[in-house]
Amino acid sequence: MHQIADLTSIFERTFYHSHNTRLVKGEHEPIYIPADVKTPYHQIVFAHGFYASALHEIAHWLVAGDKRRLLEDYGYWYCPDGRDKAQQAEFEAVEVKPQAIEWALSVATGFEFNVSVDNLNGEQTCRFDFQARVHKQLLQLLKIGFNPRTTALLKALSEFYNTPWPLNAGLFVWQHPQELSNAV
Known part of the structure; x- marks a missing residue:
């Protein structure tokens, strides 16, 4: 049901002409590569053809502003798997919105x-606390509205996959496991 070809096609129809950007299946780690003399379009390269990786990398592109989209990996520093507690906290802070x-x-x-806390070989943090922060951010975005690029893609995806549109908070019900155990 979830074919990479469908996702790349929807992304291309939505953004290639307006933003000169393509979603590209990569063989290794994901990366964003701005257009250059060798490749005349921007590339959102996602890992190993994984659908979830493609969605994640698209989310980073949707967060990045005009200037950031002219820089490799949007100009951000990335600390790979194996982060200590402070590095992991910094990683999670910048990952909430994407x-x-x-x-x-x-x-x-x-x-x-x-x-994704993306730190299998490093200091472990509470995945549920991170998910609570992501959920809170999502509800805030639903309340204030997504940026125009995000809205355009969400609408195109909802039309293709025949999912509810517009999105609403009722579609994102989640409760921290600690809250569930306290309710019992």
């Missing part, structure tokens, strides 16, 4: 969303 948007993209495609 993962909130990824959650919305997932619902618009009918694809299961899972937060």
Whole structure:
């Protein structure tokens, strides 16, 4: 049901002409590569053809402003897997908004969303606390509205996958497991 070819096609129809950007299946780690003399269009390269990776990398692109989209990987520093507690806290702080948007993209495609703390070989943090922050950000975005690029893609995905549009908070019900255990 969730084919990469469909996602790349929808993305291209929505953004290639207006933003000169393509979604590209990569073989290794994801990366954003701005257009250059060798490749005349911007590339959102996602890992190994994974649908979830594509949604995640699209979310980063949707967050990035005009100037950031002219820089490789939007000009951000990335500390790979194996982060200590302070590095992991910094990673999670910058991942809240992209993962909130990824959650919305997932619902618009009918694809299961899972937060990613992306630190299997490093200091472990509470995944549920991070998910609570992502959920709070998502509800805020639903309240104030997504930027125009995000809205355009969400609408195109909802139309293709025949999912509810417009998105609303009722589609994103989530409760922290600690809150569930306190209710019992």
